[in-house]
Amino acid sequence: MVLLKTVVAQASFIAALMFYLGAIYTSEYFGYFHLSFYSLDFSFAELVLQSLQLLKYQFLVAAVLILIVVAAGPQLSRLLSWSSRRAHTRPAASTPLAWLSTAITAAGLLLLIFWSEIQPYAWTAPLTIAAGLLLGQSRNVRGNPPDGLRRRAVVVFASGVFLFWALTQATQQFGEEDAKAHAADVVDWTSVVVLSSKPLSLPPPGVQEEKLPRENLLLPYRYTGLRLLLERHGRYYVVPADWKAKTDAVYVIQESNDLWIALRPGTQPAS
Template identity: 45%
Template sequence: MNEPQPSPAKEAQPAGPAGAPSWTKLINIMIAQASFIAALMFYLGVTYTDAYYGYYHLSPFDLGFGFAEFALQSLNLLTFPVLVAVVVLLIAVALNARGSRRVLPDVVARCHLVVVAAGLLLLILWWQWQLLPQYRWAGPLLIGVGLLLGVVPRDDVAPSRGLWDTAVSIFAAGVFLFWAVTLVAGQLGDQHARNDGRHTNRRTALVVYSARRLALFNPALGVGSEDLGNAVHLRYRYTGLRLITARGGRYYALPIKWQARTDPVYILRESDNVRFEFMPGVK
């Protein structure tokens, strides 16, 4: 009777793609995250730039801004309060990762309805009576934070929400947080434009030389004119202008005593009969 022969030991198979880190998946995740961040920066940059130049009766789309320029404009949102909020958020995430996840939720998550109600109250105060306009972003922010706190697991409450309810709450929180960020971007753009408009003398001074008279002379707005004589080709010299921006061969300028509600913005183009000089503004 033949005894069964032991089967030969199987050689260890090298770890396949399932056992080894997939560089393709990692690269795809990084590309997706980078695309989302770039799209968010573009959107916030458009919102900020539209509010900033809208104060000067200009549109950034007419100025010819591109994707990269809009994205870079979003960096104006990195103010000190925003950086402090980001640092606090990173500290909270670090504490959550180190095992302190039960401390914050049990103390704060119970009050998520109070946070949502407070945000709704601020939203009504701003929407109906235009109260606290400088903090109109606080309402959507509190509602979004309250909705997120409502889906955080707690020790004293058994999880009863289904996946659908949790997904809806997270989606709604994202919408309100996105709304809050949009309001912040628009408010900062308008605020920065107003600050620059109040200090026009600090902007780059634009001196215009022209072979013909231009409809720029306006002593009431601080724009002066000087005739240099027949011996000079560009005989008319205009001062008292401040540069807003230069785009596509066009120079957008305003008078030094410019007022947003009543005064115009000048659009000038350089040619053989018009020349510009840039001077430092008075500080």
């Protein structure tokens, strides 16, 4: 029963963390397209899945490195203690591992000072500090038994705060980078063709409006040159094929009886 409660608690924490990171990523991503995250009505499950966008090379390398540093701490402590016993000497009051922990933490603080200079990878600063603090909590890192529970709890809490900060900063960076990469190839997005019973406020030259010559058509106005950014609950968020992030708007087309919307392949590269 205790094991089940522990598993449920850990699963709930992981799900909540993934939801938070997914919300941060989605907000940053669609914010680049001038869309409010709250207006898109993403569900809890959708935001949890969005957090998987963080599985990138830089993030995975950083995560592996910090795991190696933390996991190697106890092993290095035992190795140093074994070497001291072999030499018939008492463990030093401050082992090389303690110096390493201090050096890593100091390096993180130095990176923090140069926060603006190391953009967009400033999240490595709190990550480095967290790694140094966690390494300093390894058993016998200073040649002595572990510190009191209260002191260790404070240090672990501080490490968690720095890790949380690093995750937030990295998520924001990845969201913006992915949005910029997506916006660089607007012409390749899914093409949208709209037929309407009346003229729409979609300005040229990016959008082409055509009045079909046949009479008695229910939907005589045709709009082309549009690309689909997102479809949510019958709302189509579209942009012109020549869309520019800094100057152009995103248009929202709501499904209705006065509209017919078709989705077609975007411009494909020549084979």
